[in-house]
Amino acid sequence: MSNASNCILARVCKLAGTAQCTRLCSSYIAMHGYSGDGGRVGAANVPADYRKVALTNSPARGDQPEAYQIADAYAATFARQFDPDAERIKSLYLFSREPGTGKTTTAIALLNEWLTIHYIGSLQRDKQPLQRPAYFFDVNEWQELYNQFNRPRVPNDIAELASREYYRRMEHARLTPFVVMDDIGVRECSEGFRGDLHAIINHRVTNGLVTVYTSNVTIEDLQSVFDRRLADRIRDMCGVVQFKGESKRGLRR
Numbered sequence: 226m227s228n229a230s231n232c233i234l235a236r237v238c239k240l241a242g243t244a245q246c247t248r249l250c251s252s253y254i255a256m257h258g259y260s261g262d263g264g265r266v267g268a269a270n271v272p273a274d275y276r277k278v279a280l281t282n283s284p285a286r287g288d289q290p291e292a293y294q295i296a297d298a299y300a301a302t303f304a305r306q307f308d309p310d311a312e313r314i315k316s317l318y319l320f321s322r323e324p325g326t327g328k329t330t331t332a333i334a335l336l337n338e339w340l341t342i343h344y345i346g347s348l349q350r351d352k353q354p355l356q357r358p359a360y361f362f363d364v365n366e367w368q369e370l371y372n373q374f375n376r377p378r379v380p381n382d383i384a385e386l387a388s389r390e391y392y393r394r395m396e397h398a399r400l401t402p403f404v405v406m407d408d409i410g411v412r413e414c415s416e417g418f419r420g421d422l423h424a425i426i427n428h429r430v431t432n433g434l435v436t437v438y439t440s441n442v443t444i445e446d447l448q449s450v451f452d453r454r455l456a457d458r459i460r461d462m463c464g465v466v467q468f469k470g471e472s473k474r475g476l477r478r
């Protein structure tokens with residue numbers, strides 16, 4: 226049986242669905258690993274529920290025609306990553322006040338598109354594809370890690386585990402060429418956490434790295450959640466996409 230339904234490259238792969246489309250295909254392994262949970266998709270840290278979503282098959286597509294028109298056009302700019310003289314690839318801010326409208330789903334569809342274009346484009350240019358071209362960064366989870374090692378009387382071993390994981394994720398979020406910053410509009414945060422978040426965003430913006438944010442807070446209101454400096458950095462070279470309607474969570478079968 227063909228392995229096409231397990232592989233994010235299937236949409237563009239000439240071998241998809243043929244007798245050569247198996248779990249032993251070297252490109253499948255490059256993207257998903259021998260186990261199916263590794264490879265570049267595994268390194269991108271995408272939650273399992275969202276791993277196979279593409280712009281074309283996204284459950285949110287039908288309800289969000291305007292957002293997907295922008296997302297399609299945006300994905301078409303990803304090929305510029307190979308051209309140092311090309312116009313810079315913008316960042317994108319996916320917003321709706323309502324939860325469950327498909328922001329995270331769409332951000333991951335864009336991430337999968339980036340992975341695909343990076344992998345195929347690198348091979349076409351005789352370049353080694355990066356091991357981690359894209360990274361999904363859950364800002365809420367990251368803040369929870371921060372809180373775990375900044376609580377009074379937390380045992381050393383627990384604090385150490387949490388802080389190691391916190392800094393590991395921070396490095397990926399700072400350095401990976403394409404990052405989804407999921408749920409950026411986090412609630413209250415301490416000065417230390419805000420400083421770290423600022424360091425990530427500042428580094429990314431300064432170095433022209435591409436970020437897709439998702440948020441329940443308007444880009445204008447970010448300055449009341451964080452501060453003016455951080456909000457201004459996020460707005461640098463960033464398009465805003467509004468998601469409409471009510472929560473669709475639980476609809477998918």
Ligand SMILES: Nc1ncnc2c1ncn2[C@@H]1O[C@H](COP(=O)(O)OP(=O)(O)OP(=O)(O)O)[C@@H](O)[C@H]1O
Nearest residue numbers: 284285288324325326327328329330473474476477
């Ligand atoms: N238009 C839609 N039709 C059917 N299912 C949808 C639609 N949009 C999203 N979903 C499903 O609803 C769930 C929530 O979507 P998603 O996580 O992308 O929402 P979100 O906008 O990121 O929400 P939040 O603001 O809470 O983070 C997912 O399982 C997704 O597949």
Ligand SMILES: [Mg+2]
Nearest residue numbers: 328329408439
């Ligand atoms: Mg979300």
